[in-house]
Amino acid sequence: MNGFFDPPEPRRVPPGEYPLRDEALDLVNRDLAATLPDRKPLRPQGVPSFHEDESEHVCVTLANGDWHGDFMDPDSAYDPALALAAVTDAAQETVAECLWQAWPVCGEHGLGMHPREADGRLSWWCAGNGLPGGPAHIRAAVGGLDGLPHPYRPERKRRRTG
Numbered sequence: 001m002n003g004f005f006d007p008p009e010p011r012r013v014p015p016g017e018y019p020l021r022d023e024a025l026d027l028v029n030r031d032l033a034a035t036l037p038d039r040k041p042l043r044p045q046g047v048p049s050f051h052e053d054e055s056e057h058v059c060v061t062l063a064n065g066d067w068h069g070d071f072m073d074p075d076s077a078y079d080p081a082l083a084l085a086a087v088t089d090a091a092q093e094t095v096a097e098c099l100w101q102a103w104p105v106c107g108e109h110g111l112g113m114h115p116r117e118a119d120g121r122l123s124w125w126c127a128g129n130g131l132p133g134g135p136a137h138i139r140a141a142v143g144g145l146d147g148l149p150h151p152y153r154p155e156r157k158r159r160r161t162g
């Protein structure tokens with residue numbers, strides 16, 4: 001994706017500069033800690049625009065600065081729902097592409113989940129495995145994966161499959 005020129009120097013976005021995105025990233029980082037406990041929290045990073053009439057772009061990076069995907073919609077800085085959607089998408093893209101793994105994974109079905117609106121809250125949706133007992137379902141609201149029972153307890157989770 002990088003061109004023939006040096007990318008502009010990124011800037012670490014200090015806390016409080018985009019409070020709505022900070023709140024959203026706190027939620028997503030809670031899910032990261034619950035699912036990938038070895039990973040340090042994701043953080044926002046500003047990248048100067050190539051065009052002088054545009055403000056900087058903001059992305060979500062791993063602790064080491066790696067990131068992938070698109071910049072966040074500028075409007076997401078000013079609307080809580082947009083902020084959560086943008087941060088969740090950006091975080092998921094960065095984790096999945098930079099770490100080469102589906103994230104977050106449903107603890108019941110082992111499938112990568114996707115953000116989806118449910119009962120007015122952005123939530124992690126799993127497609128299920130198509131078997132009885134495994135239909136598509138909402139796993140938890142974004143930020144709520146740490147409140148779930150510990151994943152992988154086969155002796156408790158196993159269901160009769162016949």
Ligand SMILES: [Zn+2]
Nearest residue numbers: 106108109126
């Ligand atoms: Zn599932």
